Amino acid sequence: MQQLFTDRLWKKVEPIWKSYLEHPFVKGLGEGWLDKEKFKHWMKQDYVYLIEYSRLFALGSAKAHDLSTMTTFANLLHGTLHMEMDLHRNYASKFGITADELEETEAAATTTAYTSYMLNVAQQGGIENTVAAVLACAWSYNYIGKALAAWPNALEHEFYGNWVQMYSSEDFTALANDCIDLINTIAEDKPEHELAILEDIVVKTSYFEYMFWDMAEHQAMWPVPVAAQNL
Numbered sequence: 271m272q273q274l275f276t277d278r279l280w281k282k283v284e285p286i287w288k289s290y291l292e293h294p295f296v297k298g299l300g301e302g303w304l305d306k307e308k309f310k311h312w313m314k315q316d317y318v319y320l321i322e323y324s325r326l327f328a329l330g331s332a333k334a335h336d337l338s339t340m341t342t343f344a345n346l347l348h349g350t351l352h353m354e355m356d357l358h359r360n361y362a363s364k365f366g367i368t369a370d371e372l373e374e375t376e377a378a379a380t381t382t383a384y385t386s387y388m389l390n391v392a393q394q395g396g397i398e399n400t401v402a403a404v405l406a407c408a409w410s411y412n413y414i415g416k417a418l419a420a421w422p423n424a425l426e427h428e429f430y431g432n433w434v435q436m437y438s439s440e441d442f443t444a445l446a447n448d449c450i451d452l453i454n455t456i457a458e459d460k461p462e463h464e465l466a467i468l469e470d471i472v473v474k475t476s477y478f479e480y481m482f483w484d485m486a487e488h489q490a491m492w493p494v495p496v497a498a499q500n501l
């Protein structure tokens with residue numbers, strides 16, 4: 271049997287994704303001791319990240335060659351706007367932040383760099399670039415969610431439990447699996463030099479995922495002294 275493209279990708283990304291589980295932000299989330307101000311920073315940045323990210327799913331739908339792929343992207347778009355962003359809106363209300371305020375969040379340097387990179391590669395070439403750009407995000411969050419769900423009391427935590435439940439849920443696992451199936455189908459008849467480009471996109475977005483955790487941990491915005499005065 272031919273090896274799946276995601277088996278090959280897994281060999282590349284596994285060490286990067288394992289390092290997320292060692293990162294203090296993710297560890298603190300899973301063990302329940304994460305500083306709420308750091309989480310608030312993640313929640314606000316992630317909200318504006320997801321707005322830009324949703325455009326990728328819309329792009330995927332527009333670039334699709336068949337109705338089934340178009341539907342998968344439309345489902346991913348719907349899932350992001352209505353399931354995933356609901357999690358953020360619910361957490362925001364616990365902090366006394368409205369959905370409108372959340373939407374007004376100024377994107378930090380890492381958020382801007384990450385979404386700009388994804389939108390840039392997704393707009394180049396065909397549907398395969400778009401699928402490669404969304405893969406690490408959906409798959410790695412599900413990987414983290416499922417890993418944390420196995421940690422003692424993570425699912426039951428009074429504050430962070432909802433986060434772990436959401437990303438380890440069957441619905442989210444199904445969305446991540448849709449992305450995995452899409453890239454495997456697309457990779458089937460591609461020559462090696464094209465697969466190498468897709469692999470590079472998945473590795474780069476995996477690096478950006480680490481940077482996003484790190485940005486939240488340090489509550490970073492723009493690391494320029496005068497920029498802080500304007501925020």
Ligand SMILES: Cc1ncc(C[n+]2csc(CCO)c2C)c(N)n1
Nearest residue numbers: 316319349350354407408411445482
């Ligand atoms: C930085 C960052 N990376 C990935 C995700 C997770 N995510 C983004 S889209 C999607 C699929 C369906 O909504 C998932 C799981 C996130 N929230 N924030």
